[in-house]
Amino acid sequence: MILEPIYLSTLLYGFGIVCLIGLTALYLNVLTKDGFLAGLLIGVPILVFGGFDNFILLLTFLILGSILSRIGRSVKRRYNPVGEVVGTRAWPNVVANGFWPMISSVMIYFTSDPAIKIVWEMFFIGSLASMVADTSATEIGMLSREKPRIITYLGSVVEPGASGGVTLLGTLASAVVTFIFGLLAYLISGFNPLTKFTLIGFSPLVYTRGSEAWMLSVIVLAGFLGSLVDSILGASVQVKYRCRICGKNVEVPVHCGVDAEYLSGIRFIDNHMVNFISSFVGGVIAVALASLI
Ligand SMILES: [Zn+2]
Secondary structure (H helix, E strand, O other), X not given: OOOOOOOHHHHHHHHHHHHHHHHHHHXXXXXXXXXXXXXXHHHHHHHHHHHHHHHHHHHHHHHXXXXXXXXXXXXXXXXXXXXXXXXXXOHHHHHHHHHHHHXXXXXXXXXXXXXXXXXXXXXXXXXXXXXXXXXXXXXXXXXXXXXXXXXXXXXXXXXXXXXXXXXXXXXXXXHHHHHXXXXXXXXXXXXXXXXXXXXXXXXXXXXOOOOHHHHHHHHHHHHXXXXXXXXXXXXXXXXXXXXXXXXXXXXXXEEOOEEXXXXXXEOOOOHHHHHHHHHHHHHHHHHHHHHHO
């Protein structure tokens, strides 16, 4: 297997670019300090191994997420089921959302077969699309006037922001935002199939002509199904607690500064773990759907 060489300068460029963007995110309170460090571990491999196009998609996800989280902040502060600063990503969040895109970017580089590169590229896009769909459904859904319904039992309503809750507004917003994300991914990776714009310039991805519209539907569908899995896991196995101080149902073991009371779910599976799993599922679905074409 012959790999395109990675020069020290490439690594330094990559590190410099990600550092600069990360510091901006830190300054804008999009990331916490540990979120910034995790962001380097995720962002540098995506840029260096996955290329500029994948990195731009990662940035798009981050920018979309931070814009969406800032819409209606006062409403969200009221519900905030995780007791974190609204719209700021700490390291577990960064890792949960970025791990699979990072792994697939590394695999794109370390695979020499172009057909397998496409598989990893689809996995990358699908895992990220799943996070885009979930983030937009959550952030916009929280602003809905109708109370969310539990996805596994639509007759039952829950508080806005609760895991497993879905709203019509959130679902529609998710579809629109994921479509926009898919369109961008398609424009970057699919529209000009022979020039994959990278730092290291490995073999280009080749999409067959005429499959581009299909590719877009694959991305949107993978995002949608990934976020559906997110909601189902959130409604079923995700751990839930009740705060002893404010009485709210929360997703974290400590709320209002004290240990919360355990309600249900598997203790090991928190919101980040659910994101981690559904991101993986989104990637697998994208690969499966793309292989059908
Ligand atoms: Zn509380």
